[in-house]
Amino acid sequence: MTDASLHSASRDSEAQFGDYFALLKPRVMTLVVFTAFVGLLAAPVPMHPFIAFCAVLFIAVGGGASGALNMWWDADIDAVMKRTAGRPIPAGKVAPEEALALGIGLSGFAVLLLGLATNWVAAGLLAFTIFFYVVIYTMWLKRWTPQNIVIGGAAGAFPPMIGWAAATGGIAVESVLMFCLTFMWTPPHFWALALFMRGDYDNAGVPMLTVTHGRKATRAHILVYTLLLAALAVAIAFTGAGGPVYLVVAVVLNALFIKGALRIWRRTEEDAEADNFAAERGFFKLSLLYLFAHFGAILVEAGLDRAGVALSLGGLL
Helix, strand or coil, X not given: CCCHHHHHCCCCCCCCHHHHXXXXXXXXXXXXXXHHHHHHHHCCCCCCHHHHHHHHHHHHXXXXXXXXXXXXXXXXXXXXXXXXXXXXXXXXXXXXXXXXHHXXXXXXXXXXXXXXXXXHHHHHHHXXXXXXXXXXHHHHHCCCCCCHHHHHHHHHHCHHHHHHHHHHCCCCHHHHHHHHHHHHHHHHHHHHHHHHCHHHHHHHCCCXXXXXXXHHHHHHHHHHXXXXXXXXXXXXXXXXXXXXXXXXXXXXXXXXHHHHHHHHXXXXXXXXXXXXCHHHHHHHHHHHXXXXXXXXXHHHHHHHHHCCCCCCHHXXX
C-alpha cells in the first residue's frame, strides 16, 4: 500500500460487532449469497437442505473474508474517497492488522468447511475466487489498468459456479453461463457508478476508465458492453439454465438496459451536470435489479423443473 501511516493509525473508539461485520461488505455478500444459492438450486443434483444451507453460508463467509482483505489493502484510497471514507479502517474503528487477521482467518475457515461439507472442487473454486479478488484484482489490477473492472469482475462472477460445484462436484455449461452473465454485467454496472462518482476515482488515483480515457469513452464502453451482455443474456434462455420465464425477463430487462445505455451514450457532460447525472444514476439502479431479476428467473425455471412443470419456449416464439 502507498500510505503506510494508515496501518499505524490509532482507533478513535473501541470497535463494535457492526464494525467488524461491515468489513465483510454485507451488500456485496447479498449478491454472493443469492447467486451462489441460484447456482446450487439450478444444478441437476439435489442436496440435503442442511448441507445446502452450510454450503451457501461458507461461500458467503469466503466472500466476506475477501472483502475484509480488500479493505485492509485499500485503506489508503478508501480514506480519500467520499463513498468509502466511512468504512471501518479509514474511519478509525478497526485497526488494519485486525482486518487482515479477520480476512485470513475467515478465508481458511470458509474454504476448509466448504470442502468438508460438500467437495473439494467447490472449495478449490472458493479459494481461487478469494485469491483472484484479493491478489489479482485488489493488489494488482485495480491500481494498474483501466481494465481493472473488466478483468476483476471475474471474482464476483464465481459464486454461482461454486454453488453448482457444491451440488455436483464439477463445472458445467450452465454454471459457466451464469458466470459469464455476471462477468459481462460488471463493467457497465461499475462504469455507470464511476460516471457520477468520478471525483472519487480522480482523487484516489485509481485508473478507472473515466480517469484514463475520459467520460465520453466510458459512455461508449458502457453501450458496447451492454449490447454484448444483452446478446448473452437472451441466448441463455435457450440453454438448460433458461426457459420461457427467463426469456420474458431477459427480453424486457435487456430492452430497458439497452435504452438506458443509449441514453447515456448520447449525453454530454453538460447534459449530465444539468440534471445531476439522472440517467447515469437511473442506469446504475436498474443494473442492480437487472442481475437479481435474471438470476431470480433462473431460480424460477429450476423450481418449475423440480416440480415437474414443463413449459416450452415454442409458445413464446
